[in-house]
Amino acid sequence: MNNKFSKILEVIKRSNRILITGHTSPDGDAIGSGLALLLAINKLNETLKKEAEGKDEIYLDKTLRFILEDETPKNLKFLTHSILIEEFENYNSKYEFDLMICLDSGNFDRIGKVGQLKTEGTTVINIDHHISNDRFGNYNYIEDISSTSEILYNFIKEAGIELDHGIAESLYTGIVNDTGNFKHSNTTKKVFKIASELVEYGVEPNEIIKNFFNTKSMGKLKLTGRVLSNFKFADSQKLAYYYISEAELAELGATKDDTSGLGELLLSYEDASVSLFLKEDKGYIKGSFRSKYTVDVNALAGIFGGGGHIKAAGFKTDKSFHEILDIIIKNMSSGGK
Ligand SMILES: [Mn+2]
Numbered sequence: 001m002n003n004k005f006s007k008i009l010e011v012i013k014r015s016n017r018i019l020i021t022g023h024t025s026p027d028g029d030a031i032g033s034g035l036a037l038l039l040a041i042n043k044l045n046e047t048l049k050k051e052a053e054g055k056d057e058i059y060l061d062k063t064l065r066f067i068l069e070d071e072t073p074k075n076l077k078f079l080t081h082s083i084l085i086e087e088f089e090n091y092n093s094k095y096e097f098d099l100m101i102c103l104d105s106g107n108f109d110r111i112g113k114v115g116q117l118k119t120e121g122t123t124v125i126n127i128d129h130h131i132s133n134d135r136f137g138n139y140n141y142i143e144d145i146s147s148t149s150e151i152l153y154n155f156i157k158e159a160g161i162e163l164d165h166g167i168a169e170s171l172y173t174g175i176v177n178d179t180g181n182f183k184h185s186n187t188t189k190k191v192f193k194i195a196s197e198l199v200e201y202g203v204e205p206n207e208i209i210k211n212f213f214n215t216k217s218m219g220k221l222k223l224t225g226r227v228l229s230n231f232k233f234a235d236s237q238k239l240a241y242y243y244i245s246e247a248e249l250a251e252l253g254a255t256k257d258d259t260s261g262l263g264e265l266l267l268s269y270e271d272a273s274v275s276l277f278l279k280e281d282k283g284y285i286k287g288s289f290r291s292k293y294t295v296d297v298n299a300l301a302g303i304f305g306g307g308g309h310i311k312a313a314g315f316k317t318d319k320s321f322h323e324i325l326d327i328i329i330k331n332m333s334s335g336g337k
Pocket residue numbers: 029030104129146147148178
């Protein structure tokens with residue numbers, strides 16, 4: 001087992017009140033990796049309890065919670081154990097957590113209000129696959145691979161915890177989310193190997209896709225139509241972009257979550273090298289970049305204090321749409337390849 005994993009495992013083993021969390025507006029990777037970890041630590045606890053039986057050692061029962069700021073999106077509720085995920089708003093216990101494990105979050109702010117549950121005595125473990133991660137934890141495991149779920153797969157295997165259907169479907173969903181169902185550049189030979197092992201644990205790829213992708217609302221489809229009809233293209237930067245206001249979303253009967261995947265869709269335009277999807281969000285603008293070739297959108301998002309990966313990154317800013325666009329156009333070399 002690699003050194004960082006064994007340290008993390010040690011910390012988990014000696015902690016008694018553990019909080020798992022992930023970023024706001026949770027996606028399949030935040031939820032998939034979190035659920036997989038929750039189920040895996042539960043199994044680990046059972047083993048530790050058994051091992052302690054009949055010995056002098058005192059076994060302290062562990063409390064384990066998976067809390068996110070936002071509600072679980074509708075298209076992820078099919079996960080068998082999604083009922084175990086708690087929404088911050090409904091959480092009112094006064095636990096002092098001795099360990100907080102943050103997943104798929106490039107900085108501490110990404111977990112939103114759940115950050116309030118950190119107290120003086122809380123150790124923070126930060127597990128993520130975003131290269132822009134600022135290493136905010138007491139223990140950090142950052143690896144530039146497909147997904148946090150892939151990291152969790154490696155961790156669970158190395159910790160000797162046996163996979164089961166619940167863990168497998170969670171990890172599979174996380175990987176599907178972040179690889180765009182095995183089509184992005186982060187889809188490696190290893191990813192396919194993992195996926196095939198997860199299928200051995202009863203995951204049905206077609207079922208996951210039906211639940212996860214083919215459950216779009218009317219508002220989402222109308223919104224998609226609007227974006228595809230009206231997107232703009234900056235020729236010399238090869239940049240396809242669209243900005244949507246809260247008013248336009250409301251007019252279409254769509255929600256903010258319905259905008260996910262639209263940046264990626266714009267990148268499918270044959271002449272586009274980079275796409276940018278911008279949405280108004282409570283007095284701010286959130287941007288989501290995708291890159292087809294070699295333009296480093298992690299760096300572009302970094303101008304606004306954001307980040308992510310070279311080919312996919314995001315940011316949040318109080319600048320106006322026109323200011324944002326000006327800055328980006330100036331910072332992209334013409335040609336954009
Ligand atoms: Mn992810």
